[in-house]
Amino acid sequence: MSILVIAEHENGTLVGSTLNTISAAQAIGGDVDVLVAGNDCQSAAQAATQVVGVSRVRVADDSSLAGQLAENMADLVVSIASDYSHILAPATTFGKNFMPRASALLDVSQISDISAVITPDTFERPIYAGNALAKVQSADNIKLITVRITKFDAATASGGSATIEPVTAAANTDKSRYLGLAASESERVELTSAAIVVSGGRGMQSGDNFPMLERVADKLGAAVGASRAAVDAGFVPNDYQVGQTGKVIAPDLYIAVGISGAIQHLAGMKDSKVIVAINKDSEAPIFQVADYGLVADLFDAVPELESEL
């Protein structure tokens, strides 16, 4: 068996999700290749050669892969698919974009967002916002899979010695063009890789109150997240959203402030090791998943927390 992992990378470095996806590939078993596709991506490819357990890194470095548009990414994956029994990418917005396209071109039913490998053809995946786990078996010759990154430990990023070889990018389809990314400016750690996350919900009342959470986050070296209600209300940008339709995270400590704990929010954070809830409503469902609950007005509790830390 030979497995291909498609690397998520930006600005010359591998994104952490790639390391989790590599360990999912190792759980399936077999040789693991990594495909690094992009424009000017040699240093990310070098980084991939260092990851323990990777045999070969294949690099498609081409201007047509700038912005990693789905059409060109999918064609590239299809062009090398016959070398593999499994093709994996992280179930982040990166992988979710082109993987189903590649699957359909290969006439394969994708297995989305796997949370465990049972055997090389059977996988567990959450459905209904994580309210149930389905064990699914694939009958396809090549298995295309996206990986729930919080469910697999990161592979070791250094100490490996994979070979590196170029792959020719597929012809540019020119069906779409990348215009740019408006990234939210933040000095803080990234939400999906943070060990501690402090999240605010509708209870924060306004974006102007988020600095209060940011000060707590800074004392803890934490990232700041939010519920959908807080994002929809414009308190914070979309990339803060945790949940079924936002980011799925599993930090060591998750502090939910003024968040009620809707099913869709829990879907994104209930695998956190320790959950703290601060909410003035003792009936809020968030308390059912919290290890430590504090029934209090957040406008008293959060400043107090900042001074206690």
Added chain:
Amino acid sequence: MKVLVGIKRVLDPQVKARVNGDRTGIDLTNAKMTMNPFCENAVEEAIRLKEAGTAEEVVVLSIGPAKAEETLRNALALGADRAILVHTEDTLEPLALAKVFKAIVADEQPQLILVGKQAIDDDCNQTGQMVSALLDWPQATFASKLEINGDTAKVTREVDGGLESIDVNMPAVVTVDLRLNEPRYASLPNVMKAKRKPLEKKELADLGLDTANRLTTLEVSEPPARDAGILVENVAELVGKLKNEAKVI
């Protein structure tokens, strides 16, 4: 421009899903069903395009059980012009759905296909991308803003790193996110009017497609529950617990 919108009937998002007795799926007996929330955004966007004069016709398509007719009528009440139900009582995988879309597109020749980015039951997030692959059209996923400019469309995509903009050639498939718009409610007169709008039924079997599932669900189970936590009295106690008991700070 003609817009084709895909819609799916799903368990209401406010209802907690429970595994059925024989652990083969979710118990949907007498459960409250509704239009998948992301599909509501797709329908809304299509109707707005029509109201703005950009689209002439909005056709809604559902591939599913006879009861999906209700969901299609709901879309008609919201303002869609015409509905197509491709009837099957089987649950198809996204790949099979994409094949059905392709067959319908051959008849309908839309210039834009709008679908939700994911269905909240299987959480697959595949169908739109697969439809565009089989049609050899461009795709724009997770759209929170859509601007049609003749032969191209500019789409703002919600991605993990922020908001990405791309430009796609038309015709295209766009999968929509919740922040694209705020769906309207159907007024009572429109609900009445929707009953007389055209709804065409086709049998999946008559399309002559290979829609066999490739995945077998062996078992469905409840996720492990978290251990019950405790309530702390105050912030000082909380910080103490986090330092000394949980040892996470």
